[in-house]
Amino acid sequence: xxxxGGTALAVVLVVLIVFVIIVLVRSVRIIPQARAGxxxxxGKYQRTxxxxxxxxxxxxxxxxxxxxxxxQVVSFPPQPVITEDNLVVSIDTVVYFQVTDPRAxxxxxxxxxxxxxxxxxxxxxxxxxxxxxxxALTSRxxxxxxxxxxxxxxxxxxxxxxxxxxxxxxxxPHSIQDSMEKQMRAxxxxxxxxxxxxxxxxxxxxxxxxxxxxxxxxxxxEAKAAILRADGESQAIQKVFDAIHKGNPDQKLLAYQYLQTxxxxxxxxxxxxxxxxxxxxxxxxxxxxxxxGNAPEQAANGLFDEVPAQRTEP
Numbered sequence: 437x438x439x440x441g442g443t444a445l446a447v448v449l450v451v452l453i454v455f456v457i458i459v460l461v462r463s464v465r466i467i468p469q470a471r472a473g474x475x476x477x478x479g480k481y482q483r484t485x486x487x488x489x490x491x492x493x494x495x496x497x498x499x500x501x502x503x504x505x506x507x508q509v510v511s512f513p514p515q516p517v518i519t520e521d522n523l524v525v526s527i528d529t530v531v532y533f534q535v536t537d538p539r540a541x542x543x544x545x546x547x548x549x550x551x552x553x554x555x556x557x558x559x560x561x562x563x564x565x566x567x568x569x570x571x572a573l574t575s576r577x578x579x580x581x582x583x584x585x586x587x588x589x590x591x592x593x594x595x596x597x598x599x600x601x602x603x604x605x606x607x608x609p610h611s612i613q614d615s616m617e618k619q620m621r622a623x624x625x626x627x628x629x630x631x632x633x634x635x636x637x638x639x640x641x642x643x644x645x646x647x648x649x650x651x652x653x654x655x656x657x658e659a660k661a662a663i664l665r666a667d668g669e670s671q672a673i674q675k676v677f678d679a680i681h682k683g684n685p686d687q688k689l690l691a692y693q694y695l696q697t698x699x700x701x702x703x704x705x706x707x708x709x710x711x712x713x714x715x716x717x718x719x720x721x722x723x724x725x726x727x728x729g730n731a732p733e734q735a736a737n738g739l740f741d742e743v744p745a746q747r748t749e750p
Contacts, residue, residue, distance in 0.1 A: 462494040467502065472538040474500045484538050503541060507534040507599060512553050514607070517561050521568045523612060528604035529556055531587070537595030545594045552591060556601070559586045569608060576603050 466489055467473050473485035476498045485499070492499060510533070514526040531552055535541045545551050563582045564572050572579070583601040591598055608616070 459494045463492050465490050465492055465499055470505045471502045472505055472535075473502050474538055474542050476500065481539065481543065500542060503535050503538045505535055505538075507532055510549060510552065511604065512556060514605070515557050515560060517564045519564060519569050519572055520566055523569050523608060525564070525569065525572065525609075526605075526607040527560060527564065529560060529583075530602045530604050531556055531598060532600040532602075533587075533591070533596050533598045535595060536597045540593065540595030548591070548594050548596055551594065552587065552596070552598070555587055555590055556583065559583055569612065573606055573608075576606075579603060 465473070465485065467485050467487045469487045471487060475482045475485060475492065477493070477496055479498075482497060509530060511528070511530045514528050516524050517527050518524055533552060535548075541548055560579075560583060563579055567575060567579075580601050580603060584598055587598040587601060
């Protein structure tokens with residue numbers, strides 16, 4: 437009897453120890469950082485647990501699955517959306533959201549991720565449905581802003597804050613993609629032709645400008661050269677004139693130099709007409725007087741009386 441009593445007592449002690457361990461395990465909870473827990477007492481919301489150590493009443497309090505308070509990223513599958521010009525495009529969306537109220541996220545909505553997905557789909561169809569294809573492809577920021585505003589307003593009562601909504605991809609039909617590629621190729625060809633024409637135009641302008649500058653510089657150089665030649669000739673004539681006056685030539689020397697200059701007037705094959713000046717007679721008279729006789733003077737007078745004032749070479 438004593439052995440049977442001892443065994444029963446041992447069993448009771450073991451059961452008691454196991455019960456105490458179970459109670460302790462169910463009573464002590466550690467909530468990690470950036471997590472939150474909702475506690476129900478007898479099936480009713482009791483409190484929200486913050487990160488740290490907490491004590492629960494065993495078999496009375498129940499801790500629901502912890503909620504992640506960090507910002508979450510959810511990528512939804514492509515959704516077909518009809519644009520204003522009746523084209524079906526496939527749009528991928530990415531939603532960034534964060535749980536701000538664990539109680540509302542637990543009791544106000546059954547599955548907030550599914551709810552956000554469905555709300556995003558319906559809002560996206562409403563927004564893109566009012567845009568044509570070109571506007572939908574070029575107005576991503578506008579679409580993102582409208583989606584974020586609608587989602588943030590609707591999910592606020594669910595204890596969720598939508599921070600960003602991004603359109604990951606907008607895929608038009610393949611036929612439209614081919615047409616867009618052809619249009620882009622034609623646009624690139626047009627821009628290339630315009631750039632080529634602009635380059636040719638600029639090249640022609642620069643060439644003409646260079647030629648104009650070269651002509652101007654050449655003309656300026658020729659003008660300066662002519663001025664320098666004229667100055668040189670003027671100085672040479674001035675020096676000759678000064679030398680003649682310094683030498684004090686007599687009438688004989690001047691008449692002789694005058695006669696030596698006459699043949700130069702007829703030089704050149706283009707001279708068809710030359711004029712004998714009236715001073716030639718006076719020069720011959722001066723030479724005759726220098727020689728001391730009148731015969732040359734008479735001969736010169738008779739010669740130039742018979743020679744006409746103009747003669748044309750054959």
